[in-house]
Amino acid sequence: MNLTERINIKSVIFSGFVAGYIMYVVDLALDGWFGLFGTYRIYKDWLLEADIFSGIEDIAIFLGHQLNSILFGFFFAYPPIYYSLPKNIILKGAVFAVIWHILVLLVCILFGMTGAKWLNSLLHMPANAHISLLLLHIVWGVSLSAFYRPEEKQ
DSSP: OOTTTTOOHHHHHHHHHHHHHHHHHHHHHTTTGGGOOOTHHHHHHHHHHHTOSTTOHHHHHHHHHHHHHHHHHHHHHSHHHHTTSOSSHHHHHHHHHHHHHHHHHHHHHHHHTTTOHHHHHHHTSOHHHHHHHHHHHHHHHHHHHHHOOOGGGO
């Protein structure tokens, strides 16, 4: 079974990179807006606390975020998922993002409550950080949907 069959790999890499970049820039640009965004600081604090990537924390966060965005874009592009989402590009991305966010929270609950320090700290973030992450995931999902082109539409 080929999991990448019927996935436009070039398009998912491109759209994942662009969506990750848009999400990252929105987080930076809107930092502090109505007390929201700026979640990149949470990740930077984790790296500083763990004493990894010393001096290049910002680069590590950006590259890690981009790699995650591309990798997780494959879930969006997987045909059984892609074609089960609404046809409207904005709704397709928003619905995927909300479902993705819920799955992230479930992973945090499962592993965070059983000892994973980083995922546990995600659970205990302030409400404004949770709201920010949901909004950022929606930005990511809609951007991913706007730029991804399935193989059939080439």
